[in-house]
Amino acid sequence: xxxxxxxxxxxxxxxxxxxxxxxxxxxxxxxxxxxxxxxxxxxxxxxxxxxxxxxxxxxxxxxxxxxxxxxxxxxxxxxxxxxxxxxxxxxxxxxxxxxxxxxxxxxxxxxxxxxxxxxxxxxxxxxxxxxxxxxxxxxxxxxxxxxxxxxxxxxxxxxxxxxxxxxxxxxxxxxxxxxxxxxxxxxxxxxxxxxxxxxxxxxxxxxxxxxxxxxxxxxxxxxxxxxxxxxxxxxxxxxxxx
Amino acid sequence: xxxxxxxxxxxxxxxxxxxxxxxxxxxxxxxxxxxxxxxxxxxxxxxxxxxxxxxxxxxxxxxxxxxxxxxxxxxxxxxxxxxxxxxxxxxxxxxxxxxxxxxxxxxxxxxxxxxxxxxxxxxxxxxxxxxxxxxxxxxxxxxxxxxxxxxxxxxxxxxxxxxxxxxxxxxxxxxxxxxxxxxxxxxxxxxxxxxxxxxxxxxxxxxxxxxxxxxxxxxxxxxxxxxxxxxxxxxxxxxxxxxxxxxxxxxxxxxxxxxxxxxxxxxxxxxxxxxxxxxxxxxxxxxxxxxxxxxxxxxxxxxxxxxxxxxxxxxxxxxxxxxxxxxxxxxxxxxxxxxxxxxxxxxxxxxxxxxxxxxxx
Numbered sequence: 001x002x003x004x005x006x007x008x009x010x011x012x013x014x015x016x017x018x019x020x021x022x023x024x025x026x027x028x029x030x031x032x033x034x035x036x037x038x039x040x041x042x043x044x045x046x047x048x049x050x051x052x053x054x055x056x057x058x059x060x061x062x063x064x065x066x067x068x069x070x071x072x073x074x075x076x077x078x079x080x081x082x083x084x085x086x087x088x089x090x091x092x093x094x095x096x097x098x099x100x101x102x103x104x105x106x107x108x109x110x111x112x113x114x115x116x117x118x119x120x121x122x123x124x125x126x127x128x129x130x131x132x133x134x135x136x137x138x139x140x141x142x143x144x145x146x147x148x149x150x151x152x153x154x155x156x157x158x159x160x161x162x163x164x165x166x167x168x169x170x171x172x173x174x175x176x177x178x179x180x181x182x183x184x185x186x187x188x189x190x191x192x193x194x195x196x197x198x199x200x201x202x203x204x205x206x207x208x209x210x211x212x213x214x215x216x217x218x219x220x221x222x223x224x225x226x227x228x229x230x231x232x233x234x235x236x237x238x239x240x241x242x
Numbered sequence: 243x244x245x246x247x248x249x250x251x252x253x254x255x256x257x258x259x260x261x262x263x264x265x266x267x268x269x270x271x272x273x274x275x276x277x278x279x280x281x282x283x284x285x286x287x288x289x290x291x292x293x294x295x296x297x298x299x300x301x302x303x304x305x306x307x308x309x310x311x312x313x314x315x316x317x318x319x320x321x322x323x324x325x326x327x328x329x330x331x332x333x334x335x336x337x338x339x340x341x342x343x344x345x346x347x348x349x350x351x352x353x354x355x356x357x358x359x360x361x362x363x364x365x366x367x368x369x370x371x372x373x374x375x376x377x378x379x380x381x382x383x384x385x386x387x388x389x390x391x392x393x394x395x396x397x398x399x400x401x402x403x404x405x406x407x408x409x410x411x412x413x414x415x416x417x418x419x420x421x422x423x424x425x426x427x428x429x430x431x432x433x434x435x436x437x438x439x440x441x442x443x444x445x446x447x448x449x450x451x452x453x454x455x456x457x458x459x460x461x462x463x464x465x466x467x468x469x470x471x472x473x474x475x476x477x478x479x480x481x482x483x484x485x486x487x488x489x490x491x492x493x494x495x496x497x498x499x500x501x502x503x504x505x506x507x508x509x510x511x512x513x514x515x516x517x518x519x520x521x522x523x524x525x526x527x528x529x530x531x532x533x534x535x536x537x538x539x540x541x542x543x544x545x546x547x548x549x550x551x552x553x554x555x556x557x558x559x560x561x562x563x564x565x566x567x568x569x570x571x572x573x574x575x576x577x578x579x580x581x582x583x584x585x586x587x588x589x590x591x592x593x594x595x596x597x598x599x600x601x602x603x
Binding site for chain 1: 273274276300302304305306308309310312313314315316317319320322324338339342346448449450451452453456457458459460461462464
């Protein structure tokens with residue numbers, strides 16, 4: 001009999017610590033499946049961020065380095081330069097990549113480092129209790145924008161993917177979503193392609209994934225999916241950016 | 243010509259302190275350097291830009307000191323010998339990374355060619371980052387090994403040693419120099435260049451998990467009790483280092499009634515003062531700590547038990563930072579005086595002599 005499905009080797013057997021409806025577990029799996037399908041598990045080094053996904057290495061079955069907040073791409077730069085034959089990726093949230101780590105992100109991209117970046121945008125800070133993120137939408141209520149984000153006080157949602165697309169060093173940027181099976185499938189393809197780019201030495205590839213944080217959106221998991229589809233993706237349109 | 247090899251071996255080369263540190267690093271097998279320009283240590287980054295690629299290593303001018311120390315973190319996690327360098331304000335920015343490196347037990351070498359502070363201060367020599375280096379400038383209970391060279395040769399030798407000890411203990415090592423040491427030129431015998439280092443393979447490094455279980459380089463211990471256990475393990479390591487790695491030099495201390503305590507370039511000036519005072523019959527000596535952490539407390543205690551009437555005069559380019567470690571060690575048993583200047587001022591030989599004379603009555 002032909003075997004058509006088996007355990008993802010790049011995932012460990014572990015109980016999840018993520019809230020119900022959280023996008024992290026799902027994306028962890030997509031990353032692991034992409035790595036398995038490309039046959040690169042034993043060559044992969046993942047850089048985990050500060051935020052809810054800090055312990056992603058508890059779920060992944062390959063080498064990982066845990067980064068200080070925002071510094072993933074500085075760490076990844078050094079690892080890839082010293083081990084160019086290995087596959088190095090960062091997994092970063094919106095606070096990590098687009099607030100505290102903006103300088104590291106912009107300069108790694110500008111240097112055209114041959115890296116893969118998995119960027120989880122859920123429009124809120126999860127680990128610290130639902131504060132405003134650089135990607136929080138105008139009017140969105142958080143612990144630190146109790147009346148809703150106000151452009152005059154807080155600035156507009158930061159579209160870092162569009163910013164990075166303007167840099168000559170960047171090879172590929174795509175924004176995808178996790179709000180439906182169809183979009184999840186596309187997300188997997190985008191992740192796989194971002195790893196392939198690195199394998200083919202094409203350079204800096206980033207996948208921005210719109211992901212749900214039902215706990216701090218104050219919505220049910222299903223309502224969160226609707227919110228991503230109908231509200232968030234209006235501000236952060238899906239598709240290939242570069 | 244027949245016997246050229248030994249001649250080459252003994253040949254001295256003229257280097258600045260900064261260049262000697264950079265050369266020492268490469269000779270010690272350092273194959274990754276990231277840094278951001280800041281005076282007075284720019285010769286290190288320039289030397290690395292030129293010579294690191296020749297040695298087959300990686301050189302990156304980073305976008306900030308934050309990025310530099312984190313690039314070094316990544317390089318260390320890869321198992322390489324790696325280094326960064328900066329001067330006081332830049333080292334302040336690196337404190338986050340140093341804390342993480344200490345917590346992840348990574349063997350970093352960090353060079354601080356101190357300038358005067360606080361704030362932007364100025365580019366003149368100073369020793370006012372002692373507290374930051376020795377008392378762990380970042381957050382959490384950790385230590386870095388700290389060495390203070392007093393000559394260009396020693397800057398070279400201590401850099402080589404730093405890489406060895408960093409690997410041995412899996413601990414960050416700081417070389418604490420100052421602008422004077424960084425800029426002055428002296429002849430150096432580059433012994434390590436003759437016997438290239440082959441650092442041991444690091445089995446804990448993140449290199450891809452082919453043929454083994456995955457490695458994780460991390461500093462996060464969320465479960466109750468886990469971090470305390472880890473911290474106790476760190477403390478055991480620090481205790482071991484306290485016993486094994488105290489380094490110092492004594493000069494004319496055996497019969498001395500007054501002993502100057504000074505480190506780094508300040509100790510060179512203090513030594514001159516001791517020589518002049520000896521010529522005039524004063525029983526004066528010098529204790530020069532070479533390791534600032536661990537502080538060479540054992541020799542201080544030994545001196546006190548041998549000479550209970552001894553007095554110490556601590557001389558620093560700061561307003562009394564190492565002074566606190568001397569006071570802590572002496573614990574009130576003998577008198578401790580202090581002479582210090584900071585902000586670019588350096589206690590002169592004459593000032594030291596005058597102070598000793600006043601103490602001697």
